[in-house]
Amino acid sequence: MEQKPSRRAFLSIAAAGTGGLLLTGASLASPSASLASRALAADPFTLGVASGDPSADGVVLWTRLALDPLGLNGRGGMPSRDVDVEWQLATDERFSRVVRRGTESARWRRAHSVHVEVDGLEPGREYFYRFRAEGRLSPAGRTRTTPAAPPSGSSGSSSGAPALSASASLTFAIAACAHYEHGFYTAYRRLAEQEPDLVVHLGDYMYEYGPRGYTALGGSVRQHTPGPCVTLADYRMRHAQYKSDTDLQEAHAVAPWLVSFDDHEIENNWAADVSSSGAPAFARRRANAFQAYYENMPLRRTSVPGGAAMRVHRRVDWGPLARFHLLDTRQFRDDQACEDGLRSGCDDRLASGRTLLGRDQREWLLDGLATSQARWNLVGQQILMAQRDVKVGPGTEVNMDSWDGYAAERTRLLTGFQKSGAANPVVLTGDAHMHHAADLKLDFDDPDSPRVAVELVASSIASDGDGYRDEGRIAETLAENPHISYLDQRRGYIVCRVTAEKLDADFRVLERISRKGAPAKTGARLAIPAGQASLT
Known part of the structure; x- marks a missing residue:
């Protein structure tokens, strides 16, 4: 090299x-x-x-x-x-x-x-x-460029998977959620300083609210362009405002990016053709947002929007070492159950017919896993997949916008992970505004349920301001959710180093973003050994 x-x-x-x-x-x-x-x-x-x-x-x-x-x-x-x-x-x-x-x-x-x-x-x-x-x-x-794929039909092991060089490696960063008003983009600059081979951005690259439309704890440090974003001009101007930030420019210039949107690139918590705010002409708003998103992202022609539709689910192979499966968790989902938000006792979220990915995308993903010969299968998506009960004590309270609001499809998907035979599936997630690491299980309420994959969740780059680390609340959440092994509410990103033997994840955190220049440090380093669908 x-x-x-x-x-x-x-x-x-x-x-x-x-x-x-x-x-x-x-x-x-x-x-x-x-x-x-x-x-x-x-x-x-x-x-x-x-x-x-x-x-x-x-x-x-x-x-x-x-x-x-x-x-x-x-x-x-x-x-x-x-x-x-x-x-x-x-x-x-x-x-x-x-x-x-x-x-x-x-x-x-x-x-x-x-x-x-x-x-x-x-x-x-x-x-x-x-x-x-x-x-x-x-x-x-x-x-x-990515390493070359092995020749068709080649194999270097009895399992049929292509042989890997002992020196094969990949360093990639995971980022998400960068509300411009809530803080400076120091985390992007610190990410760039680590010179990853690749950056995976999992959504909420920009936010559609008007000035002070979503206030962080501790207030805002800068102001959005006039809004909220509705017209094509609105979305273009907002993207330009974000792209003008030199810390973000540095992160873009240091490595290629894989991008996929979540909700705020269009509207908070939208679901397929349903506007969360009941706004009129939502299809037109989506078309405007998609056009501006494509114009401002390094995407191929396969992602050119067709009106209110845009394809962003796709695969990228990193030689025989890793396959990235990027998902779209917005365009094909059913509306959130029980009127969205945090809910207890919502039986509708358990309905077997509810979908988040849509049948075609789910089958596309499972087929890509089943045919993958990569050593690692990295599933990039936007919302928390692990069950997260936020209620302390008896009962359950979960977020309807996350996979907890689509529990039956989650079980089908994780069962598909298991049946696919894909090596070392790891789910990469954004949206939650705090670092998570969790084991994904077929039944989160059964301590003996099989572990199928690991989920790594990146905190926000800037959304919700400086952040904090509440040791008491963290302890309570971990006790309620024993499959979750790490939480941190501070801002930051994740740097992953992948080899044939293991994936190391450094959860990078900053103590503040309300002022520029804060250093980044590793809040935790977790390892996933190859062949083990759980964290060490």
């Missing part, structure tokens, strides 16, 4: 690009006289760069041009015309060895976003990329 440049060196090169420095040897071509005459008046790369959905031979490169990110009508201060954007991909951070280049049109009807699907690359390799538009050069980003 080639040696990575230091983060300091990489950021130095990226900063030089931001200033408009054209590096010698492989500089992007000078703009033509006709383009120069229409040159943009200021830097259009105010929203940074990103990459995503890597494969063994390619990756998506993204940027969006915006002269004024919060300009009226969500247009980012850009003219109502398409703009040609040149791009380069190199094997070194100084762009002296450019291996791919081209030009894409940033279409004004797509908010001047650019999605370049590069192919023909080498597997398991690090690359650097940048853009140029009308004489302006973007920051540089770093990305990588």
Whole structure:
């Protein structure tokens, strides 16, 4: 494996690009006289760069041009015309060895976003990329392709699974829930400093509320654009506000991302075609939100929305080591039982016909597990899968928006995990605004019920403010839910290191986000040995 440049060196090169420095040897071509005459008046790369959905031979490169990110009508201060954007991909951070280049049109009807699907690359390799538009050069980003899949039908073990190199490894980060008003994005910066190979973002990337529409404990540190988000311009402007944050830009530039939305990218606790607020014209609102989401994320053409529908469930293989199965827990679900919220004695949540994934997506997932030869099967989804009883003492009180509100389908799904024979399933989750680690069981109320998988839940990047660690409440919750082994209400993210033998999860926490600059530390490190569907 080639040696990575230091983060300091990489950021130095990226900063030089931001200033408009054209590096010698492989500089992007000078703009033509006709383009120069229409040159943009200021830097259009105010929203940074990103990459995503890597494969063994390619990756998506993204940027969006915006002269004024919060300009009226969500247009980012850009003219109502398409703009040609040149791009380069190199094997070194100084762009002296450019291996791919081209030009894409940033279409004004797509908010001047650019999605370049590069192919023909080498597997398991690090690359650097940048853009140029009308004489302006973007920051540089770093990305990588996935390791090569084994040849079809190849096998290196008696089990039929492909052989793994002893040095095969993957480091990925899990992030979710980044309410802009509730805190600064220091956690994104600390995540970037750890230089993961991949970032998995599990939803609530942005929030749709108007200013102070959802107040965190301790108040807010900054303010949303006017809202709430309803129109396409609203969603575009809100995404631009979030993307303008330099800590978030740094996290995007350091590694490729896998993204999937939860509820707040559209509306709190929405379910399929049901608006949680009873808002009129919800299909139009969904279409607006999906279009803005695609415009602002490094997604492939397979995720281009079709009106009020958008496909985000997909698979990404990391060679023979890991398969990521990304789920959509919003578009296909039944409405929340018992009018949503925390409920006790809600029999409707137990109904056998209720679905969260929808039949087609559930079968797609189980088929992907059954056919997987990967050493680890990582299921990325949005809401808490483990049962979590929040009531101390007799009785049960659970969240109707989580898998507890769809208990029968959860049992069917976990039974399917077990029957699929998939190696080492681990569920990756966001939404809960606190770190969790739990064993997933067929029956959470039976101490002897089989353990099927492990769930790792990332706390929020910023949502709900500084956070805290209430030892008394944690002890009570763990006593009520013995399958849960770790809880922490502080803000943060998870860094996972995966090898053939085990998955180590570092739960990273920050003591504050109400002020910038807080360090991150490891609140807990938990290990999942291969072949053991429980935490050590």
